[in-house]
Amino acid sequence: MINIEKLTKDFGPFRAVDDISFEVKKGEVLGFLGPNGAGKSTTMKMITGFITPTKGDAKICGESILDAPISVKQKIGYLPEGAPAYPDMTPFEFLHFIAEIRGFTGEDANVKVNNAIKKVNLESVIHKPIDNLSKGFKRRVGLAQAILHDPEILIMDEPTDGLDPNQKHEVRELIKQMAKEKAIVVSTHILEEVHAVCSRAIIIAQGKILFDGTPDELSARSSFHNAVNLLLETKDDALAIEAKLNTLSHASSVEHAAAGDNLIRFFVKPKKGVSILNDVNELAASNHWTVKELHVMEGQLDEVFRDITTSSSDAKGVQLT
């Protein structure tokens, strides 16, 4: 439903978005990841028609944002970064304004506004000026505005930024509820969010796509993917145990860290594509170690993220010097 074709945006000599192409289908939730200034917001602004791309095009349900901006904008619900809203209006007035501009009148408008208010739990504040609302409520007003017309395409720029954990959870639940009938793009720099809501993730840095795949594929890139986390209570020397773990045929490397009185935590990384849990378990049993914890890790996303995004900036750094 969303087709991004070679989208490029220059600000003067600075290329913010560099030849990005991707596709989002109905039912997909695309997580848009990247460090600050990577071009996430710029890309979203181009898809929603706020800024014009230097090159390339964004097609929404087959229609180009350049050729048919109005009809495309009707199909999109957009939550801009920071969820801007008119501070002097109440959420009730504001949502009615949005409903009117989206072409709903009379009872139809009331139904749409009430549905949106219910979905994001705004009931308690609908008659207070938006200016006086907490950050969480302001964000929800922005969300209500974006989903009011039940759009086929939902684009949200950092929808959970600055929210407390409960509010984050609510927003994620809301996104998951809506995911089936829509194509959703969510930008974030919170990595847990990817596993929590997204069916696909794209990492961009310096305007280029560096990764495009499922969240599982993303965590598979971690060197800690399928690694075994082992917590032992022992008075033995950590290095001695580490050496034993290293003898396992499937182990590629072992790290350890002190974890309190007589507790040592080991990370046993396996060779690619093999499971090492059984081997570690057997080794622990034969050595009569006191195992406090033993589990397989999914992989550390922040490590992958750092890996992917910094290696590209290093490359750039080399070019510059």
Next chain:
Amino acid sequence: MNMILAIFKRELRNYFATPVAYVFIVVFLVLTGVFTFYLGGFYERGQADLQPFFNYHPWLYLFLIPAISMRLWAEERKAGTIELLMTLPITTSQAVIAKFLAAWAFTSIALAFTFPIWITVNYLGDPDNLIILTSYFGSLLMAGAFLAVGSCISATTRNQVIAFIIAVVICFGFILSGFPMVLDFFKSWAPQIIVNAVSSLSFLTHFTAIERGVIDLRDLIYFASFIGCWLFANVIVVDMKKAD
């Protein structure tokens, strides 16, 4: 059309959402009173007309209209709501027109509140009410011209104070260009056609023509095209600067 109406209503309500609108109307009314009765010598003239009232409108508008127009776009850009507005299914022209009309409607409300002076002059004498009506019409047209400048300038900056000052300066230029002093300066060296061109750019030239009770097509075309040009520029400026 519905979209224009929706934005128009929001903008107009926005003026009255804060005390600023009421303060503005009071200031406007007090100043028109001061200008008419003290500077204009309304009583001393002993004539049953509203010339001393209308004569000062260009000068009042010079400072008051940019105060109305300064927030139109600067506020949206500062608050980031311009991103919301411009990603709604409306064209930039619709937004520009709606905002302009809202500001213009607000100005006409303020102008309508000067009706006591019309009652006064009718009570005191027997004025030509048709002339008064055309003068009101001319004053409103001129206010529209000021607003179009102000709205365009407002889109160039996030800072309302800067928008105000630049709009005042530009409007001042358009008032001055009809002033005898300025025209004399041009007359001393420039050919008549340039003098005429400069003079015909002025609000004053066209406003005083309408104020005399004559609605000339040329004056209407002047104000209409003046507003049209500035709003067109406004659309371009919004498109260029909205994402900055």
